[in-house]
Amino acid sequence: MKIKRAMRVWQRHFAVYTKLYKSSIALNFIEPVLYLVALGFGLGAFVKEVHGKTYIQFIAPGIIASSSMFAATYESTYGTYVRMTFQKTFDAILATPVNIDDLVAGELIWAATKSVFYGAIIIVAISIFGLVESPLVVMLLPVLFVGGFIFAEISMVCVAVVPGIDSLNYYYTLFMTPMFLFSGIFFPLDPLPPFVTHIAYFTPLFHLTNICRSFAAGNFLGVTGDIIWLCVAALVLVPWPFRLMKRRIVR
């Protein structure tokens, strides 16, 4: 794998994205903001305080994590699938000096970049609402990259094994949605039976949410374990998208 050639793929996706962002950014931006407003103000009217914060203050940093997660996941599920199967973009790219490993690396790095971008938009948005306590929240950007990379890795593994695009719905329903709901974004997990927390511990979103919440409060030290968890997970998962995409494409 050559990082320079992987970046050629990244550049291609960026060039395409600059044409499409006007239509897609609204979707990616409006949905998290809707959650924030509907739950933060709507449900928040009935919830007094969570861990010493107003309800909207509590959920806002978690929305950075979820928005960032969905950005990488959409990109590496539907985006990758369409490029691979319907648009035959991969065939075009692989006829050049770019090899399959370069291509997969480019896809992953691009998806992680989108995670940073969509996380950053939410950071700006909740800062405007005054829901961030510390300007050091910008330190989240590299963490979002690592998180996005993990979601991209898992998504690409999924794309490499599904028989058709419709099967991706299972991934969303059985994995993404439960993770979104039970990662501590909307409520602390401690009052639930302990097994919920145990399961959540094995999902990247749980750790990313912890980190976002902690950084937004200006606290960097309490989440070292979560950061290590993400970095280790990102590294451990690396071989799988490469191996499985190779099998899928050049079998």
Place this chain on the structure above:
Amino acid sequence: MNIVVAKGLTKDYNGLRAVNGVDFEIRRGECFGFLGPNGAGKTTVMRVLYCFIEPTSGDIEVFGINVKDKPALIKSQLGVMPQDENLDLELSVIENLIVYARYFDMPKRKAMSVANELLSYVELSGKARANIKSLSGGMKRSLLLARALLNNPAILILDEPTTGLDPHTRQAVWKKLNDLKVRETTLILTTHYMEEADRLCDRVAIMDQGKIIAVDSPGHLKEMHGGNLEEVYLKLTGRPLED
């Protein structure tokens, strides 16, 4: 001098043998065609040749390099015009070429001038800023040809270059390919049009069910077996070329 040498090339797909132990040699500067109906294994041979898939067994060398060893090096000197229109639909005509040139590490300024030159070669200069969706089928094929020529390839691989084109556009593509032959680019194509093989190819490999039945010049094949290439195909395989 041989630019491609294949020995015992075999490729299995999900337990099915798509290409079954074929041997062939392609000479520098010639136009070599794989002739056969859909499913004969032509596209699979091409895909191994441009390092998209690895052979199950056997060897194939391009420029004297084994495709398993240095695919990126081989691909840097190949041009591929695929059967599918896999252009970047969101990008304009010229942007498609610029983005593609980057895969070959071409500096932007050079990419720009080569792209403009090629657009005028394929008569698309007036469409440089146009949306891909606004192009006709023939124009898309022309753009795919221009894209395949960006790196000034030593070998141009064409998978069914004129399938689905109207007779007029087909003639125009043939003319371009003949120009390239004059410039001594090695052309390797697959086709199931007898006339295409006859018009362009110096030699054709007749393929049937994953095997090469015969390799010779179209003229010699016709002389030996009588009739046109279609009849030659029928005689050699017992099957018509086009179903």
